[in-house]
Amino acid sequence: xxxxxxxxxxxxxxxxxxxxxxxxxxxxxxVRYIGLDASVAMxxxxxxxAAEALPSLVVADCNQPWPLPDGSAATVFxxxxxxxxxxxxxxxxxxxxxxxxxxxxxxxxxxEPEGVKERxxxxxxxxxxxxxxxxxxSDAGARRVVERCVVAGGESLGRRVVAEWTGESAPATVIDxxxxxxxxxxxxxxxxxxxxxxxxxxxxAGDEIGNLDRPRAFRERxxxxxxxLP
Numbered sequence: 001x002x003x004x005x006x007x008x009x010x011x012x013x014x015x016x017x018x019x020x021x022x023x024x025x026x027x028x029x030x031v032r033y034i035g036l037d038a039s040v041a042m043x044x045x046x047x048x049x050a051a052e053a054l055p056s057l058v059v060a061d062c063n064q065p066w067p068l069p070d071g072s073a074a075t076v077f078x079x080x081x082x083x084x085x086x087x088x089x090x091x092x093x094x095x096x097x098x099x100x101x102x103x104x105x106x107x108x109x110x111x112e113p114e115g116v117k118e119r120x121x122x123x124x125x126x127x128x129x130x131x132x133x134x135x136x137x138s139d140a141g142a143r144r145v146v147e148r149c150v151v152a153g154g155e156s157l158g159r160r161v162v163a164e165w166t167g168e169s170a171p172a173t174v175i176d177x178x179x180x181x182x183x184x185x186x187x188x189x190x191x192x193x194x195x196x197x198x199x200x201x202x203x204x205a206g207d208e209i210g211n212l213d214r215p216r217a218f219r220e221r222x223x224x225x226x227x228x229l230p
Contacts, residue, residue: 004103010074016081020046036060079107082141091148104227116216153230163222168215
């Protein structure tokens, strides 16, 4: 919010606010906040986390017109959700909703290419393609949103790494997490297909990575792509 110059009277809109993982922190800042998300259940969790803060949360499909007036927002923020949205629509609505010289800020996690989770993700993407499912790439989606905003007269301020961390994770743990997800690569996947893909992924990982229960070190970073709107 410092980077966007947002103050007490400025509206910050979060796309895909979800359970408030980031939104609860934005609520503590001296700005006006609105979170949009298509999931009623997730926003209920957000409200419970926020307690007495009483966040302004709106059930809305961000792939449809946003329920916000033209030129009403100082900043549009989205973290790790652009791959679920249509880039051209996000760019159009951001340009409409933001005031002159407002900001679009897109957050995402950057992983080392040869880290275990990234290797597993790439192989999963390949198996999805082989199953006839075309997964979306979050980095490509973010680039397209930025490009469309620039075409509309905005200025890309580049990518800024704002946090980094290290840890350990076992390949089996990563794959087990994907077992519970109904979507892969941003698309719904039938349970039978999901099981088949993850079974093949385990076999591949056993051959290429080795012991799936042994934790491997990883390093990840969190970055913003920032655009100043016209």
